[in-house]
Amino acid sequence: MENLILCHPRASSSQDPNQAIIVKCEVPQTIPNNHVLLEVDRFGFSTNNMTYQALGEASHFRYFEFHHAPDAEGVSSTTHGVTPVWGFGTIIKSTHPKVHPGERVYGYFAPARYLLLAVSSNVNKYAFFVPRPHLPPDRRPYNQITRCAEDPLYDPSPTAEDLTMLYRPLFWTSFWCEDWLNSSNYKGGSTHILISSASSKTAFCLAYLIRRRNSLQGSSTRRVIGLTSKKNIAFTKRLALYDDVFDYESFDTSLVGDLARGRWIYVDVTGNDALNARVRDHFRACGDSELVTCIALGLTNVSASTTEPSSATGWGSDSEAPQGGDKMEHFFMPEWLSIRKQQLSVSAITQMQKEAWTRLMSDCGTWGVSLRRVCGPDQVKAAYEEIVKRGLAPEEAFVWSLWGETRVYGSTAKL
Ligand SMILES: NC(=O)c1ccc[n+]([C@@H]2O[C@H](COP(=O)([O-])OP(=O)(O)OC[C@H]3O[C@@H](n4cnc5c(N)ncnc54)[C@H](OP(=O)(O)O)[C@@H]3O)[C@@H](O)[C@H]2O)c1
CATH class of the missing domain: 3.90.180.10 (Medium-chain alcohol dehydrogenases, catalytic domain)
Structure with a gap:
């Protein structure tokens, strides 16, 4: 053969x-x-x-x-x-x-x-x-x-298998990342979550899960803002999962005044040092806003000729550095999941995942x-x-x- x-x-x-x-x-x-x-x-x-x-x-x-x-x-x-x-x-x-x-x-x-x-x-x-x-x-x-x-999540139909291969590896990262954020009450009550590479499935599944948490908690104060490329602005807005969407070039001129006010968490899915430095500088310069932490979740901007991501992205060799300063906090799903396995029973985790997956499979059809x-x-x-x-x-x-x-x-x- x-x-x-x-x-x-x-x-x-x-x-x-x-x-x-x-x-x-x-x-x-x-x-x-x-x-x-x-x-x-x-x-x-x-x-x-x-x-x-x-x-x-x-x-x-x-x-x-x-x-x-x-x-x-x-x-x-x-x-x-x-x-x-x-x-x-x-x-x-x-x-x-x-x-x-x-x-x-x-x-x-x-x-x-x-x-x-x-x-x-x-x-x-x-x-x-x-x-x-x-x-x-x-x-x-x-x-x-x-x-x-x-x-318990398996459905043998060809379309369900296809959706599983596409969403499952990304969705569980987004799911446990949201669970981790929620476990700290969004780092002490943050009001805004800014997500880069907002058009990617990992990013918009996170936005989707934060919105879901808002509706479960009856909270409309926690807003989700997307950052994306100009060419992907229309798609990202059409998803209707973000409260606002800005492009990489102009976010620092648009995200000002009342729009910038509040306690912010930045979740980085691009792994782009220059963008991350601009995000930090922007919030430092904004009077009424506080950037509580920057979380490294993805690296859409690395290319096949990259041999090592820079440590500034949170993924380099000294990526263990905690939040604060210019360092990124690194969300690592297996680590958080092992903590949750000590706090919750296997059947509780299975039930949480089954509910979330069933809802995803019924909601993702509207995302274009x-x-x-x-x-x-x-x-x-x-x-x-x-x-x-x-x-x-x-x-x-x-x-x-x-x-x-x-x-x-x-x-x-x-x-
Ligand atoms: N931490 C983890 O355990 C974990 C788990 C799953 C996924 N991830 C990471 O999440 C990221 C997104 O993955 P995905 O599969 O969800 O992505 P996807 O849905 O395929 O995302 C497509 C988007 O990625 C950006 N992009 C794609 N190619 C690019 C390029 N060459 N240069 C710059 N931007 C590019 C664009 O977004 P914009 O225009 O909006 O920037 C594009 O719309 C990946 O880096 C992945 O490794 C991490």
């Missing part, structure tokens, strides 16, 4: 990291003990994945160490990286006694047709884990493979984000090249597969 894997030159090689290639190699005939072979059906692709690629070799993140590029056609794991993707697949072979062929699974896969994964001993009915002892223990959420049959299904190796390569050239438009959400359209969706491919 032939495998196909989407790979990229590493930024440290002398090649262009944006030159994606689809590498052909053989699927192993026999698999080692305690392994599974998956057929990767399809996977979501958003700026989140471009960030994984950009930080593939960065010392804190090491995203290229989850799946390795094969040795084939002038490609090797020292010259090339594999960008992880969130996707669905089916187990076709297993040498683990507790995991069986035919199971539908969701996880942090390689953009490939087939994927061989080791399975650790702690298998339960909800999930199993890929052992990756070379990575820090806090990467455990990336090692979890969810067994769909017992997943359309699914774009891309099937086949040449088509996926072309779609990637288009993103490198044009960037990712917020109104388009990609689901990719290295298999042909009919195999993946049958006759339902066209939405």
Whole structure:
């Protein structure tokens, strides 16, 4: 059997990291003990994945160490990286006694047709884990493979699976970030939350959840303000999730007087030092406003040639620095989730997540984000090249597969 894997030159090689290639190699005939072979059906692709690629070799993140590029056609794991993707697949072979062929699974896969994964001993009915002892223990959420049959959030319809791949990795970050903010009463009663890269799914899901909290608490005083590029202003306003939206160029001339008054939290999804410095300077100069804290949540502005994000963004090597001064506070979901797991029962957390997910699935249809299904190796390569050239438009959400359209969706491919 032939495998196909989407790979990229590493930024440290002398090649262009944006030159994606689809590498052909053989699927192993026999698999080692305690392994599974998956057929990767399809996977979501958003700026989140471009960030994984950009930080593939960065010392804190090491995203290229989850799946390795094969040795084939002038490609090797020292010259090339594999960008992880969130996707669905089916187990076709297993040498683990507790995991069986035919199971539908969701996880942090390689953009490939087939994927061989080791399975650790702690298998339960909800999930199993890929052992990756070379990575820090806090990467455990990336090692979890969810067994769909017992997943309370799973809906097998093709559109529900597509929405899951697109929103699930981002929504839970936004969800637990909002829960964390709420646990401190929004850092002591902040009245305004400013969010950059406001057109991104991570940012607007956070805005959505803050609005939801406002309505649950009967509070109309906590306002959510978006910052975005000029070209994405119309989309971001149309979402109707922000109280106000400003563009990066002119926010400091618009966000003044009564509009600026209050206690502010800034949640940064761009990772752009220059923008963050302008935000801070602006609030320092505004008489009646206080910038309580700046939180690092994303890095939409890193590019594939970036090797390390700057420490000023909160993601660099000294990113542990607390709030205050010019440092960013870093929200790290696994850390907060482990605190919540001590405070709440598993069933309470499952219930919270189920309610939030069900509501998201019914609300997200009005946000004007359309699914774009891309099937086949040449088509996926072309779609990637288009993103490198044009960037990712917020109104388009990609689901990719290295298999042909009919195999993946049958006759339902066209939405
Ligand atoms: N902390 C975490 O654990 C965590 C978890 C999930 C996601 N994230 C991060 O959140 C960020 C957003 O991911 P997403 O998948 O939600 O994004 P998305 O929906 O694909 O966002 C698209 C938006 O990102 C901005 N953007 C895209 N490409 C860009 C480029 N080349 N240069 C500058 N801006 C660009 C634009 O927003 P604007 O015009 O509005 O700037 C664009 O509208 C990513 O950096 C991701 O890694 C972090």
